Amino acid sequence: xxxxxxxxxxxxxxxLTRISGLFARRAFNIDSLTAGPxxxxxxxxxxxxxxxxxHPLEQIEKQLHKLVNVIRVTEMDPDNSxxxxxMLIKVHAPPNKRIEIFDIVNTFxxxxxxxxxxxxxxxxxGDTDKLRAFQELMVNYGIVEVARTGKVALSRGR
Amino acid sequence: xxxxxxxxxxxxxxxxxxxxxxxxPGGAVLPIYDAILDSSIRHVLVRHEQGAxxxxxxxxxxxxxxxxxxxxxxxxxxNLVTGIANAHMDSIPMVAITGNVPSYNIGTDxxxxxxxxxxxxxxxxxxxxxxxxxxxxxxVHQAFHIAGTGRPxxxxxxxxxxxxxxxxxxxxxxxxxxxxxxxxxEGHPRQIKAALKAVxxxxxxIVYSGGGVLRSGAAPELTEFANRLNIPVTTTVMxxxxxxEDDPKSLGMLGMxxxxxxxxxxxxxxxxxxxxxxxxxRVTGRKDTFxxxxxxxxxxxxxxxxxxxxxxxxxxVGDVKSVLRQLLAELDEEPIDENRDEWFEAIGKIRExxxxxxDDNGELKPQTAIRLVKKHAAKDxxxxxxxxxxxxxTAQYFGFHSPDRMLSSSGLGTMGFxxxxxxxxxxxxxxxxxVCISGDGSIQMCxxxxxxxxxxxxxxxxxxxxxxxxxMVRQWQEMMYSRRYSEVSLPPDAPPDFVKLAxxxxxxxxxxxxxxxxxxALPGILADKGPVFIDxxxxxxxxxxxxxxxxxxVSEQVEDEV
Ligand SMILES: Cc1ncc(C[n+]2csc(CCOP(=O)(O)OP(=O)(O)O)c2C)c(N)n1
Ligand SMILES: [Mg+2]
Numbered sequence: 001x002x003x004x005x006x007x008x009x010x011x012x013x014x015x016l017t018r019i020s021g022l023f024a025r026r027a028f029n030i031d032s033l034t035a036g037p038x039x040x041x042x043x044x045x046x047x048x049x050x051x052x053x054x055h056p057l058e059q060i061e062k063q064l065h066k067l068v069n070v071i072r073v074t075e076m077d078p079d080n081s082x083x084x085x086x087m088l089i090k091v092h093a094p095p096n097k098r099i100e101i102f103d104i105v106n107t108f109x110x111x112x113x114x115x116x117x118x119x120x121x122x123x124x125x126g127d128t129d130k131l132r133a134f135q136e137l138m139v140n141y142g143i144v145e146v147a148r149t150g151k152v153a154l155s156r157g158r
Numbered sequence: 159x160x161x162x163x164x165x166x167x168x169x170x171x172x173x174x175x176x177x178x179x180x181x182x183p184g185g186a187v188l189p190i191y192d193a194i195l196d197s198s199i200r201h202v203l204v205r206h207e208q209g210a211x212x213x214x215x216x217x218x219x220x221x222x223x224x225x226x227x228x229x230x231x232x233x234x235x236x237n238l239v240t241g242i243a244n245a246h247m248d249s250i251p252m253v254a255i256t257g258n259v260p261s262y263n264i265g266t267d268x269x270x271x272x273x274x275x276x277x278x279x280x281x282x283x284x285x286x287x288x289x290x291x292x293x294x295x296x297x298v299h300q301a302f303h304i305a306g307t308g309r310p311x312x313x314x315x316x317x318x319x320x321x322x323x324x325x326x327x328x329x330x331x332x333x334x335x336x337x338x339x340x341x342x343x344e345g346h347p348r349q350i351k352a353a354l355k356a357v358x359x360x361x362x363x364i365v366y367s368g369g370g371v372l373r374s375g376a377a378p379e380l381t382e383f384a385n386r387l388n389i390p391v392t393t394t395v396m397x398x399x400x401x402x403e404d405d406p407k408s409l410g411m412l413g414m415x416x417x418x419x420x421x422x423x424x425x426x427x428x429x430x431x432x433x434x435x436x437x438x439x440r441v442t443g444r445k446d447t448f449x450x451x452x453x454x455x456x457x458x459x460x461x462x463x464x465x466x467x468x469x470x471x472x473x474x475v476g477d478v479k480s481v482l483r484q485l486l487a488e489l490d491e492e493p494i495d496e497n498r499d500e501w502f503e504a505i506g507k508i509r510e511x512x513x514x515x516x517d518d519n520g521e522l523k524p525q526t527a528i529r530l531v532k533k534h535a536a537k538d539x540x541x542x543x544x545x546x547x548x549x550x551x552t553a554q555y556f557g558f559h560s561p562d563r564m565l566s567s568s569g570l571g572t573m574g575f576x577x578x579x580x581x582x583x584x585x586x587x588x589x590x591x592x593v594c595i596s597g598d599g600s601i602q603m604c605x606x607x608x609x610x611x612x613x614x615x616x617x618x619x620x621x622x623x624x625x626x627x628x629x630m631v632r633q634w635q636e637m638m639y640s641r642r643y644s645e646v647s648l649p650p651d652a653p654p655d656f657v658k659l660a661x662x663x664x665x666x667x668x669x670x671x672x673x674x675x676x677x678x679a680l681p682g683i684l685a686d687k688g689p690v691f692i693d694x695x696x697x698x699x700x701x702x703x704x705x706x707x708x709x710x711x712v713s714e715q716v717e718d719e720v
Pocket of ligand 1: 599
């Protein structure tokens with residue numbers, strides 16, 4: 001099962017290493033980890049998507065919390081949070097297929113951001129399911145490369 | 159007034175109340191060694207940085223203060239690693255200070271550069287790489303605060319040499335100011351009530367207590383708690399002395415080499431009060447069968463320990479001493495008065511049938527040697543052990559009746575810990591008797607620190623329980639590899655000759671070979687004002703019993719039913 005954890009951390013050198021090291025050492029699998037500044041430049045937000053395996057979620061949260069630079073850890077409840085990820089995807093797009101691909105990109109509210117003679121690059125934002133669905137459709141045209149940001153998330157309301 | 163970074167560091171160490179530092183100089187820390195000349199802090203020159211880390215550890219265990227060690231960049235820093243890991247596993251408050259190459263050279267593979275900040279990240283409670291001279295006092299202050307509060311542990315402060323040399327004006331820190339670090343001290347009142355409710359309902363309760371009790375200074379509270387509730391107490395190696403072992407309620411140690419009756423009782427208990435412990439595998443054996451019949455109450459300051467190894471019904475996060483006081487206060491309101499005769503009788507029967515014992519045939523057996531040390535030692539003697547059979551026999555047979563006297567590398571199992579830890583302990587308690595009980599293998603791992611005992615005239619007494627083997631490994635090879643001994647023999651007459659070795663260091667060396675001789679010699683040895691090194695020739699192929707095989711269940715040790 002995949003879980004999403006949001007952590008507010010002090011923006012200090014070494015914090016990212018501490019967190020990724022902790023996951024590795026305690027045998028928690030990270031699917032994605034993103035980090036970026038918040039409204040307060042001294043504090044960063046990390047969004048971590050992990051696969052819950054041998055250790056229960058609580059143990060991950062508590063171990064994270066033990067790190068001195070970690071200020072707050074919250075689990076993102078899927079029903080009460082919004083999460084987004086950005087994907088850039090380069091696919092084979094010979095002239096006779098371009099219109100078709102453009103259509104699919106539009107349907108997914110994405111954007112084509114680069115076109116060359118034989119390929120194009122599309123940008124799509126969404127939750128994991130949407131990105132997966134989009135990527136599956138692109139398989140038919142031949143995917144050249146994919147880059148994804150990993151998920152960022154915030155809780156709803158309040 | 160302008161001073162340099164090193165002087166600011168020393169000033170801050172003084173402000174933290176540091177009186178002794180264990181260390182070794184080198185290029186990157188020259189500014190510190192210059193500044194320390196003008197300080198009241200005593201510097202103890204070790205002979206290997208590992209020794210410095212274990213001395214700081216032993217010092218911390220006995221004094222209750224944060225131990226401090228100091229090393230230069232590169233190899234000096236990496237030599238501290240074992241001691242830092244050791245302190246981390248046993249939750250010992252320590253600040254390790256290292257110099258590093260100048261900050262403009264960091265990342266260039268400069269001479270004696272090692273990324274000690276990165277290397278130690280998994281084995282510290284926290285760490286600092288100080289990049290601005292203005293930050294030194296604050297970083298050091300936070301380091302001491304973090305090391306010594308909450309669940310204690312080691313903190314590394316790494317300072318590049320140009321930062322140590324840079325000019326600054328010392329500014330005292332205005333508190334630790336750590337937003338992400340606020341240990342919980344008081345237990346939640348609802349959990350306190352829930353715990354006592356569980357005790358009230360229990361017919362066969364047991365206290366399982368560990369190092370957390372000693373670290374929080376809660377031995378008196380634990381004793382009062384067990385006395386007032388009339389509950390049997392078993393302890394881990396780290397917890398020995400938290401409850402007087404001569405009390406009839408004491409079941410001694412539990413776990414792999416614990417007493418049969420402690421392991422029997424914890425298996426049959428319907429309530430386990432786990433206090434300042436972490437359910438280590440050497441204690442629990444197979445986790446799925448440990449305490450499976452019991453409601454478990456777990457008191458610990460570290461929330462991450464709750465449910466980590468064994469699921470717990472009633473967790474109480476907080477400092478053990480505070481929580482025990484809260485429990486006692488509740489008991490004032492509503493006492494629990496149970497005689498628990500049946501439970502004590504049942505345990506008593508197992509104790510009678512399977513006592514902690516060995517075949518004492520008059521030879522100088524290792525267990526007998528340890529008992530003899532006990533017989534002649536001061537009542538409040540501090541005992542530092544190394545790792546192996548002698549460690550377990552000391553834990554089993556010494557009998558610790560008061561806290562902070564048994565220093566053992568329990569979590570990491572670091573051979574070489576004992577003698578430097580004893581030295582650190584002697585610095586913390588100059589007027590108390592300190593003995594080290596080591597093995598013929600372990601003692602050679604930090605033997606160079608004999609020089610420190612000599613040059614500082616420390617009256618430590620170092621007993622080498624010389625069985626001619628890496629005994630604990632030999633025992634496992636005997637039991638699990640059908641006695642195919644592989645690289646475990648250290649024939650007693652092979653090098654070194656321990657007596658001559660001691661004498662080469664200017665230390666009195668003795669060799670004891672029989673019970674009578676040992677009994678006669680010990681008073682004189684223990685009364686010696688200086689260090690003494692004693693080669694105790696014991697019987698060779700003795701095993702530590704009882705034993706729960708690794709991965710086995712503690713319940714299998716004694717199958718008897720109530
Ligand atoms: C640094 C280190 N290396 C290896 C081990 C593995 N080990 C555990 S006990 C032991 C034998 C210890 O021999 P000795 O000090 O003579 O003690 P004895 O068991 O004979 O009492 C060894 C090699 C260890 N614990 N620490
Ligand atoms: Mg030996």
